[in-house]
Amino acid sequence: MTDHRNIAIITTLINKELYKKSAQLFPENIQKYVIEGSKGMFAIDSIYYMMKKLKGKGIEWLIMADEDVLFIHPDGVYAIIDSLQKNDFILCGVRDGGQIKTRKQSPYAINTFFSVINFKKLEQLWDSSAVGKNQYILPNEFQEDLAALQEEYDNTSLFEPYYCFYFWLRRMGEKILFLEASEPFEGDGLTTLVFDTNGKELLYHTWYARSYGESEKHTQRIDKVFDLIKFDDTKNPEYIYFYDKLFYFKKHWRKNSIRVKMKIELLFNKLRRK
Template structure:
């Protein structure tokens, strides 16, 4: 097993994970954050650093359970290019590339990404990261002229954007991947291409709906049926779960409600 590369999934649907995880790249450690208690987005990223910081990981692949790898080994060629080009983050823009993702093209969507984890872990400061949930007009200078979809350079749609804006403000380079809509009868699923333009993985979206919504279950199962599977026994992942997360989140929300009420009263 390559101990320097690992893959992490924040999982809300373990039934789907059992079908997608055997397609993940072989020979690397699998980690899971149990997200069934509501942990996701920026909270999941923060928890990831707290649990993995001492695992001696150089490169971390992040892939949701609705990611279905066609050619899993292509992630290693992406990592090779990241090493050669001094890239810190690899992924698909969250605007302008995927038709139904019309948000900020300066950040990526976390359904799939590759991080230079060793580099980022040395810089990681949760308090500083959270201060970066803003965008200044004209701050970033990406050439967006070739983007074919809609986007908003001022969008703060996802709470995890602060992580990527923080990295960009640290001068870190992003390797952006392209994606297409591969099926005529499925306008939701995307095909993500590797750094050389080769088909690497499908992202079906709507993991939460798998097994609960007939339309999305059939749609996702149809994509699973298109992916070649090799018969091999999957090594069980290492699973992390913050048992007190839901309680702490509830207390935090109540605290901020009371604080906002007090601020409103004091302004009168």
């Protein structure tokens, strides 16, 4: 059994008010980390930043969970860790296509709302430059039987910029375990119920974290899910906070640099043809 002191949970945070409530449901007695995501730090940028900030902290297993993840049975993560360890999977999560009606993209990658990662192994493999070169898909590349999937998917999808991370791992020979999920509530249309590796209910993912407290529709919908779970929501969760204050400016500069480079190349090609 893995020592709980070597397990951590990280959230790329957009909605602090929602996190104050949902973090009370996280697995107990493990370190919480938060990445400030409200300034555009999310997706693959968040993964790069996560690897930079957590390097060398002695984490063996890392749970990634958005603030709109509401754990029903948080101890189920330990069953998942045991299964991943026993069967040599590097991580697990819910497919981003073919598993639930609202996600019709790649069946070969997970959606980042929840995952459990063998961080110790990932840390040894990590190569940020190599990861970024894997945002592509080849025909029939991943030999996987998708016949049992009940929902729509696109096996050529590059919809999410973070797919490169999962494609890189697969091309490195690493295995991903896909968790079962369903849609538990009639009339909700969005919330996803995720099961652990023993088939037990693990968590609800309510989606639309950004809209909580802003949209009456989504606030009421998410609060109905909260009402199903008994917990004390008056506490403030304790966590270690990461914020790259220069990220917005670096990203803006990077985009402008790409535009300038493209214009220079276009001009050079025109001059060369003359």
